[in-house]
Amino acid sequence: MSDREVLEGSTRFFIPEQDENSSFPPGSAAVFFNDRMRLNRDSTNYLLRQLDVSSYFDAMAASGVRGLRVAHECGIPVTINDYSPEAAALIRKNAAMYPENEITVTEEDCRAVMLRQRFDVVDLDPFGTPAPFVDIAATSARHYLFVTATDTAPLCGAHLKAGIRRYGARPMNTEYHSEVGLRLLLGFVVRETVKYDRGIEPLFCFAREHFVRLHLRMTNGAGKGDMALKNIGYIHQCPACPWRMTETAFLPSVQECPECGAKMSRIGPLWVGPINNHEVLTQLAADLDADGMGESVLARLVTILDGELPTPAFYNYHRLAKHWRISPSPADDVIATIRDAGYQASRTHYDGRGIKTDAPLHVLRDAITTRG
Ligand SMILES: C[S@@+](CC[C@H](N)C(=O)[O-])C[C@H]1O[C@@H](n2cnc3c(N)ncnc32)[C@H](O)[C@@H]1O
Incomplete structure (x- = not known):
């Protein structure tokens, strides 16, 4: 060989x-x-x-x-x-x-x-x-x-x-x-x-x-x-x-x-518990930064993981929009609107169109249709 x-x-x-x-x-x-x-x-x-x-x-x-x-x-x-x-x-x-x-x-x-x-x-x-x-x-x-x-x-x-x-x-x-x-x-x-x-x-x-x-x-x-x-x-x-x-x-x-x-x-x-440790992720981000790797794919992954709500299970908000036959707002707007309504929301590393939230479905539906 x-x-x-x-x-x-x-x-x-x-x-x-x-x-x-x-x-x-x-x-x-x-x-x-x-x-x-x-x-x-x-x-x-x-x-x-x-x-x-x-x-x-x-x-x-x-x-x-x-x-x-x-x-x-x-x-x-x-x-x-x-x-x-x-x-x-x-x-x-x-x-x-x-x-x-x-x-x-x-x-x-x-x-x-x-x-x-x-x-x-x-x-x-x-x-x-x-x-x-x-x-x-x-x-x-x-x-x-x-x-x-x-x-x-x-x-x-x-x-x-x-x-x-x-x-x-x-x-x-x-x-x-x-x-x-x-x-x-x-x-x-x-x-x-x-x-x-x-x-x-x-x-x-x-x-x-x-x-x-x-x-x-x-x-x-x-x-x-x-x-x-x-x-x-x-x-x-x-x-x-x-x-x-x-x-x-x-x-x-x-x-x-x-x-x-x-x-x-x-x-x-x-x-059903957390899948990451915040202190560990913080140190990872700092080490990547110190190596000039702050913009790398791995650093981006670490950042998303650290912001991700620890609970199951995310929604694909485009799928939700399709289910409700509505046209979706951008993800960041949806997340901001859910937070304004008093619930937690985050992006998720699993899916670019994924949103984690503890909000009930009607809040999610309103957030998906309300443009920022
Ligand atoms: C996916 S490859 C490992 C890839 C490697 N770790 C890397 O990062 O490139 C799996 C390897 O496990 C070996 N393997 C499978 N079963 C094993 C066992 N029971 N004991 C030891 N080696 C085993 C195979 O020969 C194969 O080389």
Whole structure:
């Protein structure tokens, strides 16, 4: 296989040549590499700068890019693993370029490594679903667990049966399906964690393009597990009109739509609490600014996340306008009008046409039609 040197962040490494004519070039070579996941990797590196950690496990490394960047750019000792012999060989070649960093390379099923060893940070980045790995990762991760999922169709309800099988929860393909996907995955991670008398606190989580990325702090003790479970609940969605409501509960109630009387559909169990930590986002924004990255896509994402209301589930206000057969005002005007009426409202990172609000539908309807 012929390799090509690439630069990401300040880290150089080799990846195999990809077939640019293939339908999905990142998967066309013996070892996987997807340039479009750079923002995902950048987000982790920036977060790690503010965390006090001394070991990081790149469980499913492919070329090793994540672990290499963490070692080289953050100065954290790393273990980089992949069970594929081709990947492990490439990781060794790449690691040899950084003799000054503490890099251990392993070639095993990551579950075997996590069963015998603990790390300050465990990072899961599988093909598709992380579901089979979260249980063991929740015991191996001493302080932080990072998870990527790219199986957005099952998570978001487009492949309903697969979503139910993998995550033990019922998604639904709604206008806010990307948010359902993130919260469903988060709810699953919580349920996998609390059985070990541990809890989680979301630090920096987002959904983007075809993936969900979670950065979580692990907490210890049965009480912390119980606290995490207090954020588990359901979204009740009316199948006939735009009405939805959130319920924090272990078991869902049966609800009727207060707008039109239809029996509400239940989505969950899922995480209904905040998905980000304000202090963490503030520090991320400051670090990005200090690096001259204040205008970057990542910085814009951090800003939107910090302004986003922490509660489920956003409305696509163009869809609402279509439902009510009205023509929509610009998003910022809609948000300002809702706030003037005494309710909370924000944009959301999930959707450029998304609005989060605690306002009732009639206020939303008035705001969408009233031009500033
Ligand atoms: C999506 S790729 C990883 C991409 C990489 N982290 C990056 O940022 O470019 C998934 C990798 O996980 C590896 N993998 C899948 N299951 C594994 C397992 N159980 N143990 C170790 N590696 C595994 C595959 O060989 C593949 O290289």
